[in-house]
Amino acid sequence: MGKRTPLYGEHLRLKARMVDFAGWDMPIQYSSIIEETRTVRSGVGLFDVSHMGEIYIEGPDAVGFVNYIITNDFQSVKFGDAVYSPMCKEDGGIIDDLISYKISKDKALLVVNASNKDKDYEWVRKQSENFDVDVIDRSDELALLALQGPKAEELLQKLANVKLGEIGFYQFTEGRVRGIKAQISRTGYTGEDGFEIMVEAEAAVPLWRSLLEYGSEFEIKPAGLGARDLLRLEASYLLYGNDMDESANPIEAGISWAVKFNKGDFVGREALLKVKEEKPKRKLVGMILEGRNIARHGYKIFKEGEEVGFITSGGYSPTLEKSIALGYVNKPYNKRETELEIQIRNKMVKAEVVKLPFYRGSVKSKK
Amino acid sequence: MMKKYTKTHEWVEVIEESRARMGISDHAQDQLGDIVYLDLPEVGSEFKKGEVLTTIESVKSAEDIYAPISGKVTAVNEDLSDHPELINQDAEGKGWIAEMEMVDPSEMDDLLTEEEYKKFVEEEG
Numbered sequence: 001m002g003k004r005t006p007l008y009g010e011h012l013r014l015k016a017r018m019v020d021f022a023g024w025d026m027p028i029q030y031s032s033i034i035e036e037t038r039t040v041r042s043g044v045g046l047f048d049v050s051h052m053g054e055i056y057i058e059g060p061d062a063v064g065f066v067n068y069i070i071t072n073d074f075q076s077v078k079f080g081d082a083v084y085s086p087m088c089k090e091d092g093g094i095i096d097d098l099i100s101y102k103i104s105k106d107k108a109l110l111v112v113n114a115s116n117k118d119k120d121y122e123w124v125r126k127q128s129e130n131f132d133v134d135v136i137d138r139s140d141e142l143a144l145l146a147l148q149g150p151k152a153e154e155l156l157q158k159l160a161n162v163k164l165g166e167i168g169f170y171q172f173t174e175g176r177v178r179g180i181k182a183q184i185s186r187t188g189y190t191g192e193d194g195f196e197i198m199v200e201a202e203a204a205v206p207l208w209r210s211l212l213e214y215g216s217e218f219e220i221k222p223a224g225l226g227a228r229d230l231l232r233l234e235a236s237y238l239l240y241g242n243d244m245d246e247s248a249n250p251i252e253a254g255i256s257w258a259v260k261f262n263k264g265d266f267v268g269r270e271a272l273l274k275v276k277e278e279k280p281k282r283k284l285v286g287m288i289l290e291g292r293n294i295a296r297h298g299y300k301i302f303k304e305g306e307e308v309g310f311i312t313s314g315g316y317s318p319t320l321e322k323s324i325a326l327g328y329v330n331k332p333y334n335k336r337e338t339e340l341e342i343q344i345r346n347k348m349v350k351a352e353v354v355k356l357p358f359y360r361g362s363v364k365s366k367k
Numbered sequence: 368m369m370k371k372y373t374k375t376h377e378w379v380e381v382i383e384e385s386r387a388r389m390g391i392s393d394h395a396q397d398q399l400g401d402i403v404y405l406d407l408p409e410v411g412s413e414f415k416k417g418e419v420l421t422t423i424e425s426v427k428s429a430e431d432i433y434a435p436i437s438g439k440v441t442a443v444n445e446d447l448s449d450h451p452e453l454i455n456q457d458a459e460g461k462g463w464i465a466e467m468e469m470v471d472p473s474e475m476d477d478l479l480t481e482e483e484y485k486k487f488v489e490e491e492g
Contacts, residue, residue: 017400028400028427029400032400032401032455033400033401033426033427034401034403034426226400226426226427230426291404292403292404292424292451293404293406293424294403294404294424294429296428296429315426316401316403316404316424316426323403323404345422345429
């Protein structure tokens with residue numbers, strides 16, 4: 001038996017199909033992955049993402065410490081801002097990608113991938129030796145719900161006691177949702193506008209039920225990990241373990257915008273500076289396939305018979321009605337409009353390198 | 368008409384003396400989830416019982432579908448090229464995959480009846 005989120009019983013009640021994900025029993029779908037994907041694109045969907053890890057950094061050095069362990073700039077952002085960033089090893093390899101919340105001068109929160117939580121906690125604790133901070137894993141005490149879609153704000157505003165219009169993209173605030181104390185942030189992993197709502201574990205069920213109940217007039221649907229994966233792929237958000245791991249660096253993974261060399265020292269800075277100067281040999285690119293075969297993780301990419309890369313994620317995009325994929329491709333074949341071939345079982349399927357993201361949803365741009 | 372099932376979740380139904388129509392079971396489509404693509408076999412191609420007839424791409428995975436009997440493909444369901452979701456909607460009806468001229472109709476005897484198949488699915492859990 002895997003680990004269960006506080007909403008496990010709700011998933012069973014909704015007849016979700018449960019699968020193992022990073023040691024957790026999670027819903028992959030409630031009705032249909034494609035339907036759930038479309039619901040989030042056009043209306044609003046509700047995800048249980050309580051499997052994700054919450055690691056608090058507390059103490060006088062909280063801000064400086066987080067700035068040191070992530071590659072993005074945590075120092076110059078405001079309190080109430082959240083920052084997406086890779087966290088790297090000394091050699092520039094990616095340990096995880098995470099969202100850091102700047103709560104106060106002595107408190108920050110790291111929301112990390114479920115699959116990496118224990119590894120992250122150990123790594124962060126080790127890095128903290130020379131900083132005046134405590135590293136506290138509160139993952140088991142907290143639940144996280146993601147309310148995503150163009151109608152998410154209208155729905156949540158009916159239940160929340162804070163003005164959601166004042167929360168910008170990648171900002172957060174403390175508030176209450178139907179009286180339940182919550183951290184509400186305008187973040188997500190779908191490419192649509194929406195919120196992530198963090199509450200104490202015991203409040204998860206009443207919050208989940210309220211959102212579904214009040215959401216019925218917006219035709220809300222619970223959505224599972226299957227839809228979450230397609231949505232993030234269409235929006236070209238990377239998935240740790242698929243599109244990046246410790247053998248990849250943020251520059252070749254296409255998230256160099258989240259590496260700030262002028263923010264002061266950070267773990268991996270020297271190695272990444274070298275990568276930047278020497279230019280990476282491969283890049284993560286987006287591809288659209290001819291036909292509807294699906295390119296899955298690990299499939300080989302060819303150019304005129306020569307192996308030039310491999311697929312990291314692929315799927316059928318219900319929004320574009322095309323087969324899309326991400327993969328690492330050696331230079332110079334990473335350029336847009338390059339024709340490549342992907343080996344799918346015993347045949348070669350044509351694919352073209354395209355600009356990312358595949359699809360831009362209702363997600364707000366940063367203020 | 369005689370309809371039988373395989374332990375690999377295909378169905379096959381004799382529609383004329385030696386001609387049979389086949390597809391995947393309703394249980395199989397439910398397990399696969401949203402189907403987005405399949406490589407239809409070529410008309411005229413020959414398969415032995417148990418050989419890979421086609422591969423179905425669902426959102427979740429690619430799964431091989433096996434020929435439930437030996438024979439030559441006489442027709443394929445062209446509607447599936449544009450509407451593979453027909454399999455999800457009606458796996459044992461409008462979502463049929465191929466028709467075959469059977470080499471040995473007695474192969475049908477080894478397959479599961481609907482009742483046996485239902486029991487098999489339950490036991491498989």
